[in-house]
Amino acid sequence: MQADARDIADLISRCALRDRAAFRALYDRTSAKLFGVILRILKDRAETEEAIQEVYVKIWQKADRYVSSNTSPISWLCAVARNHALDIIRARRPTNEDIDVALDIPDLSPNPERQTEAAEDSARIEYCLGTLDPDRADAVRGAYLDGFSYEELASRHSVPVNTMRTWLRRSLIKLRECLTT
Template structure:
């Protein structure tokens, strides 16, 4: 604040509430340096603080009628408007992301496009070969090798002896290998 007493600032706020543009301009010239300091201290970024200061004065223009003389000092009220707005800006900031160069070094755990295409093609071939098996035998192969069921669980599920299940799976795998190598 370059000059002016507390009562002068209170008078400028009161005249601003009456939409006196000259009083508002004078209020800005007397208080903007202090309010800029408040916004800069909170936001720690000069351009963001300058933008916030403009928005603070828009709020002061719109809310000057809310200042009650004698309640707070006029400077305290102006600082509170600036401080609250700067804190709102700070809360609304998106989290600072890491440098993009650091992200380049991160490995993608998934397959690259070529591998994904090959895997998709192999999966299609395996599914096609599974369809050549009898339905219950194909179900056993899927259960044992894709779903992780034990031979005992599959034998119980299909109501066959354990050795029969082992034979089914061995013969089914031989057929799958023949189909896949053809």
């Protein structure tokens, strides 16, 4: 173990004996490093400043758990800081609501009656589209179901753009008449 690591290990051991001067020295020598560890995880300076204080309270309380032969003192201190920061991140996650709350969520899917009405409406629309010339029906589907522009449809059907506008306007008039009868 290096001299610096031995010094920090000694400070941790003295903290376990409740030596306040050793704790102050430990804080002075290691707080910048631990602050960086926490800041990389939390990504918020104010939250990190609060967390670093809590980390040193844990170090003070758990200093007797450090065993110098197993790990380096800085690794142990970083682990305490990292674990505390991760606990903060976990606490941010929303808790799962009680399953009974799900019962209060309205079911927005259509009921059987609405599904039947929609199927009938769809069948009527398809019937009325069938009364149009096939190229006009294809243009209506392309414009209003597939989102093609007038230009794209005109190119697709090899007609001028103004002709395509006329096709669509007249086709919609025919569809409206068919659907209202």
